[in-house]
Amino acid sequence: MVSAPESQPQSxxxxxxxxxxxxxxxETTPAILYIDLHLVHEVTSPQGFDLLREKDIAVRCPERTxxxxxxxxxTLPPDxxxxxxxxxEQAQRxxxxxxxxxxxxxxxxxxxxxxxxxxxxxxGPELGATQPGMTIVCGDSHTSTHGAxxxxxxxIGTTEVGHxxxxxxxLQNKPGSMRINLDxxxxxxxxxxxxxxxxxxxxxxxxxxGHVIEYTGEAVRGLDMESRMTLCNMTIEAGARAGMIAPxxxxxxxxxxxxxxxxxxxxxxxxxKWLKLASDPSAYFDHEISLDASAIRPTITYGTDPxxxxxxxxxxPVAVNASQQKALEYMDLSSGQSLAERKVDIxxxxxxxxxxISDLRATAxxxxxxxxxxxVRMLVVPGSENIRRQAExxxxxxxxxxAGAEWRLAGCSMCLAMNGDIVPPGxxxxxxxxxxxxxxxxxxxxxxxxSPETAAACAVMGRVAGVSEVESTQExx
Amino acid sequence: xxxxxxxxxxxxLVLAQENIDTDQIIPGRxxxxxxxxxxxxxxxADWRYDDAGELVAxxxxxxxxxxxxxxxxxxxxxxxxxSREHAPRALLGFGFRVVISSQxxxxxxxxxxxxxxxxxxxxxxxHARLLQMDAxxxxxxxxxxxxxxxxxxxxxxxxxxxxxxxARHCLLHGLDRLDFLSQAEPAIQAYENxx
Ligand code: SF4
Numbered sequence: 001m002v003s004a005p006e007s008q009p010q011s012x013x014x015x016x017x018x019x020x021x022x023x024x025x026x027e028t029t030p031a032i033l034y035i036d037l038h039l040v041h042e043v044t045s046p047q048g049f050d051l052l053r054e055k056d057i058a059v060r061c062p063e064r065t066x067x068x069x070x071x072x073x074x075t076l077p078p079d080x081x082x083x084x085x086x087x088x089e090q091a092q093r094x095x096x097x098x099x100x101x102x103x104x105x106x107x108x109x110x111x112x113x114x115x116x117x118x119x120x121x122x123x124g125p126e127l128g129a130t131q132p133g134m135t136i137v138c139g140d141s142h143t144s145t146h147g148a149x150x151x152x153x154x155x156i157g158t159t160e161v162g163h164x165x166x167x168x169x170x171l172q173n174k175p176g177s178m179r180i181n182l183d184x185x186x187x188x189x190x191x192x193x194x195x196x197x198x199x200x201x202x203x204x205x206x207x208x209x210g211h212v213i214e215y216t217g218e219a220v221r222g223l224d225m226e227s228r229m230t231l232c233n234m235t236i237e238a239g240a241r242a243g244m245i246a247p248x249x250x251x252x253x254x255x256x257x258x259x260x261x262x263x264x265x266x267x268x269x270x271x272x273k274w275l276k277l278a279s280d281p282s283a284y285f286d287h288e289i290s291l292d293a294s295a296i297r298p299t300i301t302y303g304t305d306p307x308x309x310x311x312x313x314x315x316x317p318v319a320v321n322a323s324q325q326k327a328l329e330y331m332d333l334s335s336g337q338s339l340a341e342r343k344v345d346i347x348x349x350x351x352x353x354x355x356x357i358s359d360l361r362a363t364a365x366x367x368x369x370x371x372x373x374x375x376v377r378m379l380v381v382p383g384s385e386n387i388r389r390q391a392e393x394x395x396x397x398x399x400x401x402x403a404g405a406e407w408r409l410a411g412c413s414m415c416l417a418m419n420g421d422i423v424p425p426g427x428x429x430x431x432x433x434x435x436x437x438x439x440x441x442x443x444x445x446x447x448x449x450x451s452p453e454t455a456a457a458c459a460v461m462g463r464v465a466g467v468s469e470v471e472s473t474q475e476x477x
Numbered sequence: 478x479x480x481x482x483x484x485x486x487x488x489x490l491v492l493a494q495e496n497i498d499t500d501q502i503i504p505g506r507x508x509x510x511x512x513x514x515x516x517x518x519x520x521x522a523d524w525r526y527d528d529a530g531e532l533v534a535x536x537x538x539x540x541x542x543x544x545x546x547x548x549x550x551x552x553x554x555x556x557x558x559x560s561r562e563h564a565p566r567a568l569l570g571f572g573f574r575v576v577i578s579s580q581x582x583x584x585x586x587x588x589x590x591x592x593x594x595x596x597x598x599x600x601x602x603x604h605a606r607l608l609q610m611d612a613x614x615x616x617x618x619x620x621x622x623x624x625x626x627x628x629x630x631x632x633x634x635x636x637x638x639x640x641x642x643x644a645r646h647c648l649l650h651g652l653d654r655l656d657f658l659s660q661a662e663p664a665i666q667a668y669e670n671x672x
Contacts (some may be wrong), residue, residue: 022661022665028642028643028646029642029657032661032665034669041507042559043508044560046511046512047512047513047562050512060618072508088509090510090511091509093508093511129645140560141560155559155584156560156584156587157562157584157587157588157592158562159562159591159592159654163654166655167658167665168665169658169661175583205496206554206580206582207495207580239554239557239583241584248649305498321495322494323494323552328495416559417505418508419508424561434560435558437498437558438500438523438525439500439501439504440505443528445553
């Protein structure tokens with residue numbers, strides 16, 4: 001893709017791309033893109049650090065690198081001797097490997113003793129490490145989350161983790177661009193998660209392949225930062241390289257005073273620059289679509305990819321191809337069936353999609369004064385330790401526990417089920433995470449994705465249900 | 478050091494399902510290793526093994542020919558999902574050198590190129606032809622950027638594919654991209670001085 005000359009109108013993406021070019025793309029070589037922030041976790045980094053040792057190279061910019069423990073970490077507290085319940089010795093070894101690597105190469109690690117430790121895409125924004133105008137990468141596809149701040153943020157593989165550690169740069173061909181304009185306002189009780197699922201359903205799980213998506217329009221402007229992060233987080237589920245939203249006053253108000261942003265006058269100066277990042281009015285996009293956000297209703301997935309979703313209350317649609325048929329078989333559903341009949345065994349609230357404080361508040365609002373159905377197991381896992389403490393300050397943990405659900409320490413947990421928090425074979429989970437692939441939450445697990453409020457409603461009813469049903473059939477406090 | 482790829486004649490193995498995601502290619506529980514040495518053992522583990530941990534008899538990936546078929550033909554939108562490089566590494570570990578589909582997800586594709594697994598995107602009708610063939614020998618030629626298929630009827634196809642020139646260059650010669658980046662160190666420094 002050829003980028004527009006500088007004098008021409010530029011999109012947010014063009015501006016970020018052009019200002020981070022160390023070397024432009026040529027006929028035979030990709031561009032060299034400078035990376036402002038490199039986020040690191042225990043799963044995809046060990047082999048990256050090995051690459052450095054192999055070549056005897058130091059980490060080029062430790063100060064631009066930030067590490068956390070989240071994927072393999074237990075969410076249950078340590079025993080009385082201080083031992084953490086790791087699922088395997090190998091998981092523990094992986095955590096220790098990151099600890100050693102960070103020590104050896106001088107990288108800031110948010111270890112067990114850090115009050116800020118959290119899921120990498122929750123922690124970065126919370127600390128203010130994520131800022132508008134930055135290029136941000138991480139060995140994790142949901143790095144797209146950070147695009148909510150007007151950053152160019154995308155996931156990379158482990159070899160590339162090694163490249164960024166060594167040279168603070170990446171080799172990249174410029175992706176195409178796409179603008180999704182969301183007109184209208186979201187209705188009552190409709191969340192950013194519903195919006196994201198609606199978009200993926202609309203453009204398909206490969207609808208964004210090869211592209212960076214910018215979200216614009218009234219519905220996007222009306223979202224708070226946490227909701228914007230949820231939307232950008234799910235962008236990868238439409239196959240896109242990255243999702244982004246231009247910084248505005250909402251972005252600036254969220255960032256002001258956070259630990260890693262400039263303080264005082266320097267912040268105001270930075271904010272002024274950030275506001276100029278927005279796409280120029282006549283900027284060019286390779287594709288543009290408009291959707292009516294006011295038509296969206298609370299949504300849940302019924303298949304094995306995030307594009308297979310319906311509004312709560314709708315029937316399971318007809319499978320249009322063999323893959324969809326296979327997905328229905330895996331989920332033990334059939335076309336035309338009412339989802340409301342579907343018994344739910346497990347409910348998971350958490351992840352970098354929906355593990356933030358507003359998500360926990362929404363969950364607690366539904367659970368307050370109610371009990372989850374006796375056959376349901378529900379896990380509520382804050383996205384970071386900061387969020388956990390804030391929630392406990394507000395008494396949300398008590399609401400969750402009183403309802404019969406489990407309150408855990410921060411981590412990825414059941415989102416990808418590599419720490420021992422799993423959905424058993426054949427069981428149905430309603431999950432606020434981002435992927436419903438077969439076996440994602442444990443071999444044979446059946447995942448239905450939804451917002452925190454819908455997930456909580458399903459827990460209370462013990463079957464697929466919306467919040468309105470809970471409110472009409474059960475008294476809260 | 479990445480293994481070079483120039484030209485390969487070998488059997489195809491077809492997994493026709495669309496949207497084969499990275500959680501199918503390598504389930505999350507195999508990600509706790511700190512090296513890629515045995516990663517091939519986890520490839521498609523949830524398809525190859527049943528709930529009791531026994532090999533699923535009759536699954537195409539468990540047939541003897543699977544390990545002798547270096548060319549995987551996957552359904553549309555292959556490799557969607559996570560950025561785990563474990564996915565192409567697991568396919569390499571299992572014995573594949575090429576993945577062919579009518580669409581391959583972005584991050585999977587770049588991870589494949591970085592690790593020496595050749596990702597080939599063919600036109601839908603060509604791809605459909607391979608899905609139908611199900612087995613048999615074809616040639617993938619990276620020097621000429623084409624896939625050569627001889628049908629039983631004797632008909633021969635020569636299907637060109639496009640490939641990013643730099644990725645092709647690195648694959649053909651087994652070159653490490655980090656070396657290329659390292660040569661740009663003066664430009665990186667100049668950029669940093671200008672920030
Ligand atoms: S919460 Fe899930 S999607 Fe997010 S970083 Fe962790 S494993 Fe990845």
